[in-house]
Amino acid sequence: MDLMGNVLIIDGDEARRQQLETILSFMGCQWQSGAEEDCLAYLDAPNQVSAVLLGDLASTTEAALLAQFARVPFISCQPGEPSQRNLIGILEPPYSYEQLTRLLHFCQSFNAMHPALQGSEHSQTLLRLLVGKGNAIQSVRLLIEQVASKDANVLILGESGTGKEVVARAIHELSPRAAGPFVPVNCGAIPGELLESELFGHEKGAFTGAITARRGRFELAEGGTLFLDEIGDMPMPMQVKLLRVLQERLFERVGGSRPIKADVRIIAATHRDLEQMIIAQTFREDLYYRLNVFPIETPPLRERADDIPLLLQELLNRHGAEHKAWLRFTQRALESLMQHRWPGNVRELSNLVERLLILFPNRIVDVKDLPSKYRYGEDVWLEEGPVTELAERDALIQVLSEEFEQGEEPLADPFSQVLPEEGVNLKELLSDLEVGLIRQALEMQDGVVARAADMLGMRRTTLVEKMKKYGMAARDM
Template sequence: MQASKRVLVCESDAERAKQLETVLGFIGQPSESCQIDCLAEQDSVDKVVVISKQLDDDVAALISQFPQYPFLSVGEGESLADLPNLIGHLEQPFSYEQLTQLLHHCDAYLTHLPGKTTPARSERLRQNLIGKGIAIQEIRHLIEQVAGKEANVLILGESGTGKEVVAKAIHDHSARCEGPFVPINCGAIPPDLLESELFGHEKGAFTGAFAMRKGRFELAEGGTLFLDEIGDMPMPMQVKLLRVLQERQFERVGGSKPIHADVRVVAATHRHLERMIEQEKFREDLYYRLNVFPIEMPSLRERQDDIPLLLQELVNRHEEEHAAVVRFTQRAVESLMQHQWPGNVRELSNLVERLLILHPNQIVDVHDLPPKYRHIDAEAYEPNYSPELAERDALLAIFNDEDASVFSDPSPEGLFDDAEQSDLAEDDGWGAVQQLPDEGVNLKELLAELEVDLIKQALDQQDGVVARAAEQLGMRRTTLVEKMRKYGLSKEG
């Protein structure tokens, strides 16, 4: 069996070149001799060049002229410069272990060669799978490797990690991209209906089958069938699916005519299938039939450095629907990066949508996040309102519509207990609220007395916690603090 990459042997020592070609032929690696000045005439980058240290006084400069080729040096001489495409040095006598290891490194160099993937294809993958971390880059690389093949793919990962996004990316970058992409959630369909959903049924096959109906395999003809949550598929259906994957044909429910299935199958699950096999809940033969090319999706907590990019992308996606945007302070982003994200990217998307509703067109800080996402101890900003604004806010809080019924009642019943009502009845100020005296009252002082009394009660009921007392009084915490300062009140009463 021949390897896919040629080895060009540029060696001035004829005996050494012959020995090297013999070893290469033994491992099935095609090779040919080549003069060093003919490198520029080569029409393919998928090759390895073995160069002698003795060819030229400036071998390093020669190697640097061809960054698209991986080089191996051979022979005696001074050590060559540390160049990116100089992979290693072949020691004599040549050995199978040494040669195959260095050729493997050359393959890796050619595989990850910049520009090998078309820019348009790479850009589409970056748009589908947001992130710059190593984990997501590896996923993009795996998609590029398998998309053009017909192998079955099994995508593993926690819920919300984007398994369907990967399946769609595989379809979009394959030769079947012009065909349909048909998803089906195997866990969302009752077991007695799943066979009909997958393979279709003939007219009269069962009660309610009034007409022939195509299944998902037929609808995905020439394209890709995405079997989501394959771990939830009942055992009887696993047997039938295995037969379709092996024979590439099936029959509709109630039919006997075999139908050819020109479909690529991509499956996904959040379950641990190997453990299910041990528990006899999943067929081992089906597992190995599906698991030709596994892709393991990383959880969001394993790629926290991608959260800033994901936030930006998710805000852009929801912007049109909510006609608003949100931005995040650095502290808010750092707090989100410390969250464990059990719901993964789906949970992050839900949070962004919630913040768009709560804080449209605003900048979100740590204290604007829901409590469970606050992982940084940062003090909230409290505006320092002027006394006039604070007093007006307090009056509005007291005489708002919700509390109007309390103060429209001529008696204080409902506000205080019996003892407090008796005390207040003796107080001239409270009596003035019930009936205005002929000589009039000082409304400002009366309201101040009432305000002080209500603030004291709120602080007493909330054990001196100003924030909770402010919430009970229907005002901002900063407003209550200003009131307490104005009247000389303290949290201890």
């Protein structure tokens, strides 16, 4: 289980150090260990340490390390209460696999939230996903620029997959709080009974299983931005508690009584219609107006089809680096993708790009390579061209063979005949043949296009396209 990249143990107690090393080895973690003077060099190396286990250090030394390396998560083996943001928790004896696993997961969350440990390339990729020339996405970018420098609460509305978190991260990256953490919380993915502890933290013994005190997302977001995704899924009791925090900028841990100041910016997002939820009394009206200080609506992808080529390029750059492959789309494939309705929006487009990179690495993708639901219009007919040509050839063989019914032996292959000296207009010949066969199929199937298409060995959409091409209707029988 690869929880952390590299865990550093700073402890002068050799017996305890060996015990922690044994647990980490069992967990599959990489680790370095030693006394304080032996380990400082590891901390000075950027991004080499994912978590630090502190042993028997003096309280002043521990506090100095926490302050000096504020972007590294620490776990202390000394009893007490976490006093700084990067002191994730206390590891209490007897040291166990379960306890250490839980604390390392918290360290992992800290690293994911802290901008110093997020690649700047990742942040730039997020911002670039707001590409587009249409009025809708230009308006979103303008709103982001206008509100980023303020500390006002922002409510991002839009369908699932439209990039609401991308907008939230862009606001954070352009704000004066960019040096602080960006902490996302999916309110719909956390059970209601655990959401309060997740947001506000808890004290030791607050409930069964709370064997140590733990910081909540509000504390982890101190000085930065807290992103409350799917706020419409938050239970009503939690809405009341969140409203109090927004009003007073104070909160308490579960099981605690000490008020903690909340110096965070709140950005919320939802795909739900909150105004309808207020009418249905499933969302508090006062909370809605607290959050909806500055609304931003992300447009669905179907309303910005012209931006799809630019989005594809950004997604290919990102997924191509991950899969070490490239991909190109033909113009017909691009036009077909631009006709799709994209119910899953940008997320659906991203998933499609990754799928195609896996299926067709270092290739050019045409319409026929797209999954069937992404093929549209004339491109479908073109994709079926070779199959249709074979069917036409077989039918023409049959028609020409009928010329020999009056006693002459038919040729094995009429196409082996020598062309007359005056030549033939093959295009007109095949067109006349195709029109005649379509009329016959429609007559035999009482004008039912779907059954006529089955009889001709083609898709219904292909037959409809051919009928349009020749100006035919089902009544032309």
